[in-house]
Amino acid sequence: MSFYLLCKVLFSRKVVTTLLLLQLAMTLALLLNSVLLARQTQQQLNQPTGLDLDNILLVQLKPTSAPLRVYPALEDLLNRQLTAVQAIPGVIAAAYSNQSVILQGGNNGNVYVLEQQERTNVATVPMYFVSKDFFSVLDSQLLQGELPQHSVSLDAPGSPDVVLTRSLADKLFADTPAVGQQINRGRVAAVIADFYGQRSGDHIMYNSMQVAPPYGVDWGYSILLRTAPEHTETVRQQLAGALQKVESNIEIFHIRSLAEQHQRLYRNEYGLAMLLTILSMLMLLVTMVSSYSSTHFHALKRQQEIGIKRALGASKGLILLELLGENWLCTALGSMLGVALALLLNQALAQVISIPALNWYFPIVTIAVLLLCVTVATWYPAAIATRVSPATATKAL
Template sequence: MFEHIRISFQSIFAHKLRSALTMLGVIIGIAAIIAIVSIIEGQSEALKSSMIGLGNNTINVVYESTDMIRGRGEDHYYYETTSYMAAPPIEEETVEAIRSYPMVNQISLYHESWNTQAYHMTNSSYPQMFGVDETFLELFPIYMVEGRTFRPGEFDSKNQIILISEGARDELFPDGDAVNQLVDLSGIPFRVVGVFSERTEVDWLYGGWSQPKIYVPKGVWPLLEGFDSPTQIAVQATSSDHIQEAGELAAIHLNSDLSPYEMEAAQYTVADMEAIAEEMAEFNRAFALLLGGIASISLLVGGIGVMNIMLVSVTERTREIGIKKALGAKRHVILLQFLTEAVVLTSLGGALGILLGLGGAKVISSFIGMPFIISLPAVIGGLLFSMIVGIIFGFLPSFKASNLQPVDALRYE
């Protein structure tokens, strides 16, 4: 076997350009498959790390109507705002009980509304509004582009100040000058103290969808939505392994404070982020198979090229085959020699394709800001697949060589 491999390399390097052109289809096919799988795996990992824990081991516990919960279970979507659903206040003992669990690192109690209309002179907007505490901005950092953020003492105060996103600024202040301007919310004037970047971590709460947002201090929220506005909870786990468990424990504690009548109308729920992320990963894997199937066409073309060159090689070495057979070489020896050469040729192309694919995936991942992941099964599978291509498309030329008659081979010119 080692002698066959040595002879194969001699034949390949004796015709370098021809061998390189023959391997080109295999190299391109394997490189495309490896790059596609690596990029898809990196994208899946990025989505998983962003969705599971919203990028920082945090999960949202939401107060929702039971109709909305049932509808989600039946694959129907009920849009129902929770801002007008009366919710009992969350007891401090419940918060401390949740915070006491070893897997819970931090908790934020905040409010949310989709219904408040914001006015500035003749311009208006329907932003997504949040009544935030200091911990909320620690769990979901914002990136200020103008002005300042809330100061520590302002979160629990009645100061009528707000932070607006770039999208809200563009709708309310087309001229761009927003800081220190007044915005009317539910008939109450609020002063803009800062503008933050449109895309923030909190967007992952809504599937990465971004819309204009306004943040108000939690202490002034009752002026806008009343004292019975439901409180949402963001729970940060100590590690990514405990995110779902921490969220479910928080929901259980919060629901234990509700009466049976209250739970018939609404209750605290937590989304199964791991299941959502796994569904997205499954979709990405199916997409990778589709693209990989398309890329495999180039492998088919490369295999045909290998068969063609091996037939040419058999023709060129007819006298060599005749001499070996005249000296006693068996049919299976000749068959194995040429089959080994085809496998070595495609395996070498597969190895070069793997290196090219990994290099391309590394460049693309760095350019688009995704993690670079080397898929070991794809690498091993790509190499094995290239060897199988060599066996399949090299068998016919090898079989032809092994069936040559010594007399006819020796007479060949």
């Protein structure tokens, strides 16, 4: 079987071959990027968060009355709301926070060790102003120091003590104990185990907390509750009523578990991965149908040629290999074009969403899958063509 003759036969039908090449290239580009995106989304959804996602409930709300949004009326409202939700059977702990955990972005700023800003500055770290039970809600493991037990007003002299997550403490102080050190947000009082803060931060596990009421909540605030597993849904159903009973002048944006919050955080990637996967499967199906039709049509047109080859001693296996070889060559050429197209699509998607760059082995695996599908699609018409009788094929000569 000559490579030159395969190319000559393939490019003798220019229009059909060109369309097949474009179809194969687009199929490969979509398939590659959908697999990449689906794989990344799955990894992100399965990454450790340091949180009991199923049994921590999040309430996002905001007072509709302006005086209730600022200190000191806000602090009184927060304390009354916490007392009410803690009284619900099944609630283990409850706390307020100026913002939720597991967010895309939010209230954040830089953190650095005093007098070492150039060396230690971390540009984007979430700033949490929380009640003292925030750490009980998250069931945080205390690694260093002592957790603050009293809420300190933000307008009091000096800054409230700071609690850092382990990853951030390691980043700032390396092997040096963090407790007692001074950072730009205050004195470090404790270090706790990591938990997922903000996706857009320098690192999802970098978090800084101060036990203090927020100054104002024009954009709303969060109440977090840890519940007993068997009471989670029951507590969820009672939350809105309990909060409205405490103060009717509030707007509750949503009540959801942190598991739902986590899913929503990656819903764009998940949705796009599903869309690309469906499109890829449809394109793959269309490519298989096109390959089948093209092979069947051209095998019929070449019956006499195949019959003569059989009469001259060509075996059925050789004829089958020749017909499959044409499709394999077309698939190989289309795949080369497809890899280039996949790189362009990958760069375009990277401008809109987070998607990993193409690596060396993904294209190889995807090309192998595409080659297998094309082989399956063209096997039957190619096998039928080998059954042409030399006598029948040469009658018209």
